[in-house]
Amino acid sequence: MANFxxxxxxxxxxSLYANLLSKTQREVLEDxxxxxxxxxxxxxxxxxxxxxxxxxxxxxxNKLEDIENKMGSLKVLQQIRTAIDNTDDPQLAAQxxxxxxxxKHGI
Numbered sequence: 001m002a003n004f005x006x007x008x009x010x011x012x013x014x015s016l017y018a019n020l021l022s023k024t025q026r027e028v029l030e031d032x033x034x035x036x037x038x039x040x041x042x043x044x045x046x047x048x049x050x051x052x053x054x055x056x057x058x059x060x061x062n063k064l065e066d067i068e069n070k071m072g073s074l075k076v077l078q079q080i081r082t083a084i085d086n087t088d089d090p091q092l093a094a095q096x097x098x099x100x101x102x103x104k105h106g107i
Contacts, residue, residue, distance in 0.1 A: 007033050009074075013064040015104055016073050025060035032057055077103050 010033045018026050031037045031045070032053075039057075043050045068074050077100060084096045 007036075010061065010064065012074055012077065013068060016077070017064055017067045017071075020067055021060055021063055025056050025063065028053055028056040029060045029064075073103060 010029065014026070014029055014033065018030070021029070028042055028046075031042045032039070037045070039050050039053045042053045046053070080096050080100045080103070084093050084100070087093050087096070
């Protein structure tokens with residue numbers, strides 16, 4: 001099972017880039033990271049082998065990392081979140097939150 005920081009990272013990457021993955025990669029990664037299902041549970045639910053689940057996780061994670069390395073959207077999202085946390089200006093915070101929503105839902 002993934003550690004907490006890895007889980008948060010991949011949940012964020014999935015929220016940004018899920019539509020760029022294959023259907024199987026997307027669904028398996030969502031089961032694994034978002035729903036915290038084990039490899040065995042995913043394999044049983046999908047009626048596929050554990051090896052197929054492991055392969056989908058590995059390839060999906062690699063693809064998400066490759067996309068993030070090219071796009072950098074998660075890095076920008078993290079910078080926006082930091083700016084929101086560090087501002088006392090409600091108008092600026094609202095603008096930053098709108099940027100965050102656009103970034104998360106615009107791809």
